Amino acid sequence: MLLSGSWFIVATLITVTFAPVVQDRVPGIGSWAYAVALIFALLLYVSVFIHELSHTLVARSFGMPVLGIRLNIFGGLSEIAETPATAWREFAISVAGPAVSLVLGVAGLGLERTFAPTGIVGVLLLQVTVANLFVGFFNLLPGLPLDGGHVIRAVLWGITGNEHRSTIVACWAGRVVSIIIIALPFGLAGLSGNNPSIITVVWCALIAGFVWTGSSATLVQERLTATIPTLSVAEFVRTFVSVQADTPLAVAMNQVFAANARSIVTTDSAGEVVGIVNEQAVAAVPIDRRPWVDVASVARRVDDQSVIAYELVGEAMLTDLRVKAKQDFLVRDSTGLLMGVLVVADVESRMETARKGRKARH
Numbered sequence: 497m498l499l500s501g502s503w504f505i506v507a508t509l510i511t512v513t514f515a516p517v518v519q520d521r522v523p524g525i526g527s528w529a530y531a532v533a534l535i536f537a538l539l540l541y542v543s544v545f546i547h548e549l550s551h552t553l554v555a556r557s558f559g560m561p562v563l564g565i566r567l568n569i570f571g572g573l574s575e576i577a578e579t580p581a582t583a584w585r586e587f588a589i590s591v592a593g594p595a596v597s598l599v600l601g602v603a604g605l606g607l608e609r610t611f612a613p614t615g616i617v618g619v620l621l622l623q624v625t626v627a628n629l630f631v632g633f634f635n636l637l638p639g640l641p642l643d644g645g646h647v648i649r650a651v652l653w654g655i656t657g658n659e660h661r662s663t664i665v666a667c668w669a670g671r672v673v674s675i676i677i678i679a680l681p682f683g684l685a686g687l688s689g690n691n692p693s694i695i696t697v698v699w700c701a702l703i704a705g706f707v708w709t710g711s712s713a714t715l716v717q718e719r720l721t722a723t724i725p726t727l728s729v730a731e732f733v734r735t736f737v738s739v740q741a742d743t744p745l746a747v748a749m750n751q752v753f754a755a756n757a758r759s760i761v762t763t764d765s766a767g768e769v770v771g772i773v774n775e776q777a778v779a780a781v782p783i784d785r786r787p788w789v790d791v792a793s794v795a796r797r798v799d800d801q802s803v804i805a806y807e808l809v810g811e812a813m814l815t816d817l818r819v820k821a822k823q824d825f826l827v828r829d830s831t832g833l834l835m836g837v838l839v840v841a842d843v844e845s846r847m848e849t850a851r852k853g854r855k856a857r858h
């Protein structure tokens with residue numbers, strides 16, 4: 497288990513906020529109310545830890561590796577190293593945490609009757625019970641990244657068989673939930689005729705921000721995940737013209753326009769490709785200077801790491817680009833034939849389009 501720094505901030509806020517409640521409920525307790533309030537903060541996070549532990553135990557029962565549990569300002573996070581392989585596993589893991597929280601809450605309701613409501617134990621038990629019920633029901637709200645969002649995703653996935661679309665729906669549901677959360681204090685205040693408290697508004701804003709950010713991040717990741725398998729080197733191949741390295745840039749550009757090409761490769765006297773002309777370098781040369789500048793001066797020299805296979809697709813393509821760490825590549829097929837040029841900026845643009853959820857145009 498790992499405690500983030502934000503946990504101590506929240507524990508302090510809970511202690512300061514809850515202490516007056518203890519003083520009101522337990523006559524004569526005085527400043528010891530802060531000690532009781534701190535105990536409540538600790539018990540609350542023990543409850544959150546048990547909630548997260550439930551997720552991890554179910555995940556481990558399916559043979560999934562668990563990295564740990566992290567407690568932070570918004571509660572906790574189970575760090576499970578892989579995503580569930582089936583809708584049933586997703587459902588079982590997701591529902592485990594809220595189910596345990598609700599069981600603890602119901603058990604607390606039963607025990608709470610046996611203690612005096614003005615005693616320290618009674619006050620603590622009541623508040624922990626309410627907290628567990630809140631954690632259980634809140635996490636069942638139907639939107640990612642909450643457990644309820646994962647439940648919705650699992651149910652839709654099981655019904656439709658489409659994991660990707662189910663995740664997208666659950667992400668958008670999470671955004672709707674976040675809007676409802678931030679509007680809730682104002683709606684309740686309007687019904688009661690009172691103004692919402694600043695503390696309530698701030699907490700709802702923080703929680704809504706957490707839900708919105710989490711659902712949006714998952715939405716972006718899902719779009720990228722769905723896009724990667726569709727990528728191929730063939731999609732990004734640019735047509736080219738080849739010119740000798742000492743060719744004036746103006747002449748080379750005229751050949752590009754005449755051939756309706758998009759890239760230039762340079763060759764030596766034997767006709768071997770030795771460089772790829774860089775677009776940014778070309779743009780930096782004034783037009784009136786281009787007749788006196790040879791293409792070699794605006795080209796990147798190529799080596800064995802400057803070649804990418806025409807047949808590569810998906811993750812294999814991205815891995816090759818990442819490992820070789822070049823900006824431009826010669827694209828060759830399995831026979832060694834030069835098919836064209838791949839510019840990494842084109843791939844990055846395609847990924848950015850996917851990240852923003854727009855359809856790519858070619």
